[in-house]
Amino acid sequence: MFLNQFLFLAAILFCIGVYGVLTRKNGVLVLMSIELILNAVNINLVAFGAFHQHLSGQVFALFVIAVAAAEVGVGLAIVLLIYRNRRSINVAEANILKG
Amino acid sequence: MFLLAAEEAAANSWLYDNAWLIPALPALSFLLIIFFGKRLPNKGAEIGIAAVSAAFILAVLTTFTWMGDIRASFDKKEEAQVLTVDGEEAIAVVLTAEEGEVRGAPIINEVEWFGIGTDANRTTLGTEANGHGQPAGGEGETHADEEGHAEEKAFSISIGTWVDGQSVMMLFVVTFISLLVHIYSTEYVKGDRRYTHYFAFLSLFTASMLFMVLSSSTLQLIVGWELVGVCSFGLIGHWWEEKDNSDAALKAFLTNRVGDIGLLIGMTILYFAAGQSFSIKTINEMAVAGDISKGTLQIAALCLMAAVMSKSGQFILHTWLPDAMAGPTPVSALIHAATMVVAGVYMIGRLYPVFFVGFGIAGGTINVMAFIGGLTCVGGGLLAFVQRDLKKVLAYSTVSQLGYMVLALGMGAYTAGLFHLFTHAFFKACLFLGAGSVSHACHHSFDMKADMGGLRKYMPTTFATFMIGTAALAGLPPLAGFWSKDEILVGAGVWPGTEGNGTYTIPFIFGMLTAAMTAAYMTRAVWLTFFGDYRGHEEPHESPPRITVPLVILAFMAVVVGFFNMPKQFVEALRLPSRFALAFEHWVEPAGVATFVSKEANKFTHAKPSLSLAVVATGLALGAGFLVWNYYKRLYAMDPKATEYTNGLASRIPLLATGHKVLENKYYLDHLYTGVIAGGTKGPLARAANWTNQNILDGVVNLVGVTSVSIGRFVYRYIDQGVVDGAVNASGSAASSFGQLLRGMQSGQVRQYATLLFGAATVMVAVFIFAV
Amino acid sequence: MMNLVLQTALSDTGNWIANIFFYIIAAVAVVAALKMVTTNNVVHASLYLLVVLSAVAATYVILGAEFAAATQVLVYLGAIMVLLLFGVMLTRAKIGAETDLDYDQRWIGALVATALGAVMMYSLWEGFGDVTMPAEQVPQRTEAVADEIFSTYIVPFEALSVLLLAALIGAVVVARRD
Amino acid sequence: MIELAYWQETILKLVFAFVAVLIPAGLTVNLYLFKMVSFMQSRLGPMEAGPFGSLQLVAEVGKWAQKEDIVPRRADEFVYKASPYVVLLSTFLLVLVVPFGPDAMFANFGTGIFFAMAVSSVSVIGILMAGWASASKYSLLGGLRAAGQLIAYELPLVLAVVGVVIQAGSLNLQDIVMAQHNGEIFGWGAIGNPFILTQFVGFMIFLIAVQAELTQTPFDMPIAESELVSGYMTEYSGFRFLLFFIGEFATANIFAFLGATLFLGGWSIPPFLMDIIPGLAPELDATGAVLSEGGNSAAGMSPWFNLIGPLVMLVKMLALTFIVYWVRFTYPRFREDQLQKFAWKVLIPISLVNIAVTGVLKVVF
Structure with missing residues (x-):
């Protein structure tokens, strides 16, 4: 087994996630794409942990999972709030910051 | 270590080793009251009193043992010279001042609190008695050993007790006043809807305070510090149904959080600076030995100073303390006058080397601590003039006196500062409890102008004790406040003939001003409360014995405690045995400080007392008091029920925008100015x-x-x-x-930002890969 | 069964089995991920994400990170995905295709993602071209992971618990109706 | 031991997995759903098919299998069809980690119970899928209710198990069984230390949480007939309904298996019985502990337990499922808010206290 096969998988998933973030309008879908990105990072962490025979990689992957849980919780709350106020979870419409 | 003092104390070491019992008893009582208090005949008060009595007895025994040990080593000063044991130089007792006075070293008992890591050879559990009489010079080698040992350990935190003069003194003060306040409270809050809750919190407070006092590590100190803060919060808001009270509690809590940030940062800095150690001993010794750079110590000391400012009510974080008077009066006496608010002062004393080196106290002319202390004592004193609430007068007076203590410590007058802490605890508790008694009589009002006046006829005991407290606070000889105040003024090193640690001219002026002001505002308060004609509505009455007896005891203490630290000359003049001189100094000044303020390094000296200064300061206080007295006397002659002149000059001069919102109030300004102008000075x-x-x-x-x-x-x-x-x-x-x-x-479009972000990142990575 | 996969995968002889498993899993993951970002039904997208997450969990098993795999299943599948589905359903996800899920100019996203992918793959290839995983792999024991978390990483761990608390409160505050 | 090739072993295990899921499910349906409820309602129940109606289940399965498998017109067909399998998948994944004997287990994970808790939550996804894909308001409401309930009760379930894990000192189910088998209560080890004795609070919480996880009355809001017709199952018919039906009972059994493993000593029998019955004595090593090898702490136990163990487990499982159905047939339904309150304000605090106390006692003893 090559180290690269895991890293390539992670890289591909990461790029797909980036594509999702960039093209999706729906808030929930953007959140999901972010999850994909985080998972790609996790694969890297675990793979390097296994490669170096060290537990740090796995531990950090666990931390990332926990942070992802927090992120989804808050992100979903925000999405629901937007839905409640605008009857839509289209991020394209949430552009009050427009200059 | 083979030390004479250690041998001497070995017989009495049970009390030292089991000092943990003293905070443990009230803590146990807290649990018992919480769980069973409501079912008991006295609703839990009896448990609290029993536990605090037991703790008090233990504290007294410990105090006497400590004093005995010091005395024993003091007598042995001839023999106590440098010994050589196993080729290792160990000094039995520390000789500091010229006559070879003896200092006791702290007795530290530590057990591991919790540890992390898989190292099997972790520190042995159980008590580890660090010897008495930590050598002055020889700590280098021994400590290198201990440090080396500590390196092997995985991360572990100890909890322990630290018994030395300073902590023993506080143990005594806290348990003594707590006990009296408990007894007093059984009458004062009788029939209260949260009576049990009140006593539970008193117990918890006592336990936390004692825990903090005995702490041997900074972490433990922080825990105790926060716990007393919580209790303070709970007790200020005891009657939380009224919004003012819960607001005051919140204010106290939040203001203290500001300082706590400083505390945490400071302690963290010290933790890393001392090679990842929470031990106060290690930190102090490294600070003394110069192992921690002065800059680091300075930053740490500044951070800790913020904590002191909030907890001990120093300007500009003092504002919560007067508001804290919303709590029950016994609480104000115990927490917001005698014990908790001095936690900051206590911490300065505990980590004195850090502050001493950090602020460069030795040989200086002014520093942050002395300046803040000076500002506080003058500012607090000024504010005390304009209050119409008796408790608020006392509260601002407390602020002012706390400023005095900090001032003393900032000038290097360590003993003076702690001695003032000691004496102040008694007379201020006496005054607060007296105020409570007055309010008990006047149907729970503290308004001096509307509801008091002429009370001396109705409540003679309260009046007498209050007068003694006032005289002690004003620093009239021979009461307690006189001795401690005098020592602080001497410590400034300004007056000719006193030496001290530098020449602190500005703090000295602040100190003298405060001495005069204290007498003046206390005279005002006493006059408004006890003299003139009664202005209230219902007939006042003397309080029952459960209130007056603690008052009498405290008044007695306010008279006598000052004699604990009489200057040598005075003792000689009275032909008393020489051991009466500077007894407090001998007992309290810890070895940790003594090692670092060694005579050889010529860093730390005790100032010499000066009779002329004492006379001048007393004269100043008497004069100020007399002026105010005269003012009110003339006012009384005009109108028996008047409390102020109606058309003062001050209403026309809006000069005093000097710092406090209360002073912005025209009415109070007016009064302050009339008062001062009638005195003819300002x-x-x-x-x-x-x-x-x-x-x-x-x-x-x-x-x-x-x-x-x-x-x-x-x-x-x-x-x-x-x-x-x-x-x-x-x-x-x-x-x-x-x-x-x-x-x-x-565009406000997240997508567009993200596209730019990722695109830019790609380009940057590509540049790095291909171009570099 | 899974532990048999694990055991064989990590032995010398079992390398090829593990490899086959890995490529199947990777293919599933990539296809599901692609479907996820292109499908025009929100619930379908979440279900595809579910497949990706399971595949990632399987990858962890191949890498000998059993605990991380179980955590992945517990947290992602059991909690995060349920939460997402909840959110999707509460926001009235339609059955059938939706038209307005994507921006019009997908090519920008595709371009950026492809460029990023190209750069990453190139650097990975340059950096770890022929590096193989250690032949003698031991599954990382849960106990050891626990020791690691509670000794070396105790401070991040505590910080994380505070973060979770903050997120909990934050989510409640944000989503509360007042 | 007979050595089997990898593929043989795998096929054998797959077969046994079906056996372990389906046979007990059929047994409990017959025993409890058909007969016990009838007796509790003072009637006889099915009597025609087979002796005392014992073949009624076969008739029922036949009936369901020949019914038309209807997909509503507006439903999301793929998701609608897939969801029963997801639910059943969770059940099969759960049974993987349950040990039925020293060697009679499908997979010996180091993180056994943790894995079980993880995969048990997969069924929620299946339910949500079913609820959404049916294109029916009743189904969607049922699905959402089920998800909310399952998430709420997942927490006390896991927390109740944590007490056991602390006491056993391992997440591995085989270790937990052996910890109970070798355990002693105040130095008296004749019956071992089944954790029901020392973790009684945890056991009760576990039972309640399982009741809720299985959406059995009094926690059956998601499928409440009188409110939501049948909740997320409203639109299902024929074979797919049968799958949900099997899933419900099979999951109940698996949870009972887990409960038996965690609290009742699993496949082991009290040690004093092993002394009495010849041929059951374990191989001991020098320290007097049971031999363990290859990560299996029970490797030294008598091989006969591979046969006895499943039977022991069956008995214990029947005892626990009896409680589940007893409660189900006895109590009325909670209200939705009461259900949530009960989980968050009663069960979780109690289980946290239980963990704290267990931790303290573990350190003390």
């Missing part, structure tokens, strides 16, 4: 200032103004319009068109 001064302002300053300002206006006209006409504006307009329109260009970039 009136001409204020007029002079006004005159200077109107004629000289304004003239200068006007001149400057006229000149600058003409210059400005010139500049505007020729330079601004012609040259500058042209450039500005050009750049403005350029920026505007560029901005239009950039405006498209900021």
Whole structure:
């Protein structure tokens, strides 16, 4: 087994996630794409942990999972709030910051 | 270590080793009251009193043992010379001052609190008695060993007790006043709806305070510090149904959080600076030995100072303390006068080397601590003049006196500062409980102007004890406050013949001012409360014995505790045995400080007492008191029920925007100014200032103004319009068109930002890969 | 069964089995991920994400990170995905295709993602071209992971618990109706 | 031991997995759903098919299998069809980690119970899928209710198990069984230390949480007939309904298996019985502990337990499922808010206290 096969998988998933973030309008879908990105990072962490025979990689992957849980919780709350106020979870419409 | 003092104390070490019992008893009582209090005949008060009594007895025994040990080593000073044991030099007792006074070293018992890591050879559990009499010079080698050992350990935190003069003194003070307050409270809060809850919190507070006092590590100190803060919060808000009270509790809590940030940061800095150690001992020793750089210590000391400012009510974080008077009066006496608020002072003493080196106290003329202390004692004193609430007068007085202690410590007068802490605890508790007694009589009002006056006829015991407390606070000889105040003033090293640690002229002036002001505002408070005619509605009555007995005891203490630290000359003049001289200094000054303030390094000295200074300071206080007295006497002659002049000069001078919102209130300003002007000191001064302002300053300002206006006209006409504006307009329109260009970039679309982000990242990575 | 996969995968002889498993899993993951970002039904997208997450969990098993795999299943599948589905359903996800899920200019996203992917793959290839995983792999024991978390990473761990608390409160505050 | 090739072993295990899921499910349906409820309602129940109606289940399965498998017109067909399998998948994944004997287990994970808790939550996804894909308001409401309930009760379930894990000192189910088998209560080890004795609070919480996880009355809001017709199952018919039906009972059994493993000593029998019955004595090593090898702490136990163990487990499982159905047939339904309150304000605090106390006692003893 090559180290690269895991890293390539992670890289591909990461790029797909980036594509999702960039093209999706729906808030929930953007959140999901972010999850994909985080998972790609996790694969890297675990793979390097296994490669170096060290537990740090796995531990950090666990931390990332926990942070992802927090992120989804808050992100979903925000999405629901937007839905409640605008009857839509289209991020394209949430552009009050427009200059 | 083979030390004489250690042998001596070995027989009595049970009390030292089991000092943990003292905080443990009230803690146990807290649990018992919480769980079973409501079912007991006295609703839990009896458990609290029993536990605190037991703790008090233990504390007294410990105190006496400690005093005995010090005495024993003091007697042995001839033998106590350098010994050589196993080729290792160990000094039995520490010789500091010229006569070879003896200092006791702390007795530290530690057990591991919790540890992390898988190292099997972790520190052995159980008690580890660090010997008495930590050698003055020889700590280098021994400590290298201990440090080396500590390196092997995985991360572990110890909890322990630290018994030395300073902590023993606080143990005594806390348990003593707590016990009296418990007894007093059974009458004062009788029938309260949260009676049990109240006693539970008193117990918890006592336990936390004792826990903090005995802490051997900074972490433990922080835990205790926060716990007393919580109790303070709970007790200020005891009657939380009224919004003012819960607001006051919140204010106290939040203000203290500000300082706590400083505490945490400071302690963290010290933790890393001392090679990842929470041990107070290690930190102090490293600070003394110069193992921690002065800059680090300075930053740490500044951070800790913030904590002191909030907890001990120093300017500008003092504002919560007067509001904290919303709590029950016994609580104010215990927590907000005698014990918790001195936690900051106590911490300074505990980590004194850090502050001493950090602030460069030795040989200086002013430093942050002395300055803040000075500001606080004057500012607090001034504010005490304008209160109409008796408790608030006492609260600002407490602020002022706490400032005094910090001032003393900032001037290097360590013993003086702690001695003032000691004496202040008694007479201020006496005054607060007296105020409570008065309010008990006047149907729970503290308004001196509306509901009091002439009470001396109705409540003679309260009056007598209150007078003693007042005299002690004002520093009249031979009461407690006199000795401690005098020692602080001497410690400034300004008065001829006193030496001290430098020449602290400005703090000295602050100190003298405060001495005068204290007498003045206390005279005012006493007059308004006890003299004149009764202005309230219902007939007042003397309080029952459960209130008056603690008052009498505290008044007695306020008389006698000052004699614990009489100067040598005085003792010799009275032909008393020499051991009565400076007893408090011998007992309390810890070895940790003694090692670092060694005579050889010539860093730390005790100031010499001065009779002339004592006379002058006392005269000042008496004079100020007399002036106020005279003022009220004349007022009384005009109208028996009046409390102030109606048309004072001060209503016309809005000069005192000096720092506090209360002073912005015209009414209080008026009163302050009438009071001062009747005293005949400030009136001409204020007029002079006004005159200077109107004629000289304004003239200068006007001149400057006229000149600058003409210059400005010139500049505007020729330079601004012609040259500058042209450039500005050009750049403005350029920026505007560029901005239009950039405006498209900021679409508010997250997607677009993300695209730019990832795109830019890609480009950057590519650049790094291919170009570098 | 899974532990048999694990055991064989990590032995010398079992390398090829593990490899086959890995490529199947990777293919599933990539296809599901692609479907996820292109499908025009929100619930379908979440279900595809579910497949990706399971595949990632399987990858962890191949890498000998059993605990991380179980955590992945517990947290992602059991909690995060349920939460997402909840959110999707509460926001009235339609059955059938939706038209307005994507931006019009997908090519920008595709371009950026492809460029990023190209750069990453190139650097990975340059950096770890022929590096193989250690032949003698031991599954990382849960106990050891616990020791690691509670000794070396105790401070991040505590910080994380505070973060979770903050997120909890934050989510409640944000989503509360007042 | 007979050595089997990898593929043989795998096939054998797959077969046994079906056996372990389906046979007990059929047994409990017959025993409890058909007969016990009838007796509790003072009637006889099915009597025609087979002796005392014992073959009624076969008739029922036949009936369901020949019914038309209807997909509503507006439903999301793929998701609608897939969801029963997801639910069943969770059940099969759960049974993987349950040990039925020293060697009779499908997979010996180091993180056994943790894995079980993880995969048990997969069924929620299946339910949500079913609820959404049916294109029916009743189904969607049922699905959402089920998800909310399952998430709420997942927490006390896991927390109740944590007490056991602390006491056993391992997440591995085989270790937990052996910890109970070798355990002693105050030095008296004749019956071992089944954790029901020392973790009684945890056991009760576990039972309640399982009741809720299985959406059995009094926690059956998601499928409440009188409110939501049948909740997320409303639109299902024929074979797919049968799958949900099997899933419900099979999951109940698996949770009972887990409960038996965690609290009742699993496949082991009290040690004093092993002394009495010849041939059951374990191989001991020098220290007097049971031999363990290859990560299996029970490797030294008598091989006969591979046969006895499943039977022991069956008995214990029947005892626990009896409680589940007893409660189900006895109590009325909670209200939705009461259900949530009960989980968050009662069960979780109690289980946290239980963990704290267990931790303290573990350190003390």
